[in-house]
Amino acid sequence: MHAVQNEYAKRKILLWDIDGTLILSTTRGSYKLYFASTMQKVFGSSGDLEAVMPSGMTDTQIMYESLKNKGFTPEKILSKRDVLLRTFKEEMLKVHESGKESYRVLEGVEEILTATLQKQNFVNALLTGNLSVAAEIKLRSVGLWNYFIDSLNVFGEVSCNRKDLAFEALRRFRERYKFNFSPSQFVIIGDTPNDISAARAIGAKVLSVATGRVHGKEDLLKHKPDALVESLKDTEQVLEILENL
Ligand SMILES: [Mg+2]
Structure with a gap:
């Protein structure tokens, strides 16, 4: 195998959800x-x-x-x-x-994004139901957009079905890197059962985070994620999970 392909075979592609995972609205329903x-x-x-x-x-x-x-x-x-x-x-x-909407970054998010950015084997991208324009406005407002500005992100305008977004991520990564990434090299990180079913649709791994407003730990566990954390607060713990998924 070519050296660069060998390198790609070791990559873990982390696909981050936004709402309930990276940030939370502080103006509910806005x-x-x-x-x-x-x-x-x-x-x-x-x-x-x-x-x-x-x-x-x-x-x-x-x-x-x-x-x-x-x-x-x-x-x-x-x-x-x-x-x-x-x-x-x-x-x-x-x-x-007008100030009728604002967001806050969830605990540990900047730390885990920084930590994964510094590790060669991880690639970060967004897999979000947000329209691209919404994702950018939200993440810019809390200073997180720079983490994803050059990433191979997939946004909500791709489809009305989240599973299609996962297929699109797989397709884009394979096309961009000209490498046939295995679906199991992808990890979807999200706060809802829909994130889990999107991961399952392509054969990706999934880390559930119980920081969303709607789905608690017990609820998410029923959908059998590969791993679950209460929050992303403990950077070492989350890194270890991501390395081993
Ligand atoms: Mg979410």
Whole structure:
């Protein structure tokens, strides 16, 4: 095997969820403000947004779930991708800059991102249901965007189904590195059962974190993650888990 390929065969690709994993909103429910106005502008209605439980969903899935009773399909939502991203960014920034929305970094996050960045065998990227524009606004606001600015990230505009995001990550990494990474070289780190099922869909490993608002430890354990931590606080412990998954 070629030397560089040998090197790639040892890599662990860490795919980080955002909400409930890296950061938490300190203004609960504020997302509804810009989801509603964006959906009004792009689709003419915000449908059942108030009734949708967004945890673990992609942003486009939240829109689909809100609008499916009005005859919208995932394809119809995704066909508006460009105008959706543009409008979403404008609407989100209005809310964000007015101070109606803010975020905080969860405990241990900067430490584990720094530690994995310094280790040659780890690669960090985002695998998030957030639209790219939302991910950037949120992570910039808390100083975490630089960790992912050059990463091979996958965002919520890819699909209304989180599993598709995992397939896209696998595809992009193989294409970029021209190396046939094994699915088991990928570790999805997230706070919901949807993160676990996305990992299972591609044969990736999964580390669950019980720092989200909706799913506690017992709840997540029912979905059988490969590992679970209460939080990312203990950098050494998390590093050891990631090394051994
Ligand atoms: Mg999450």
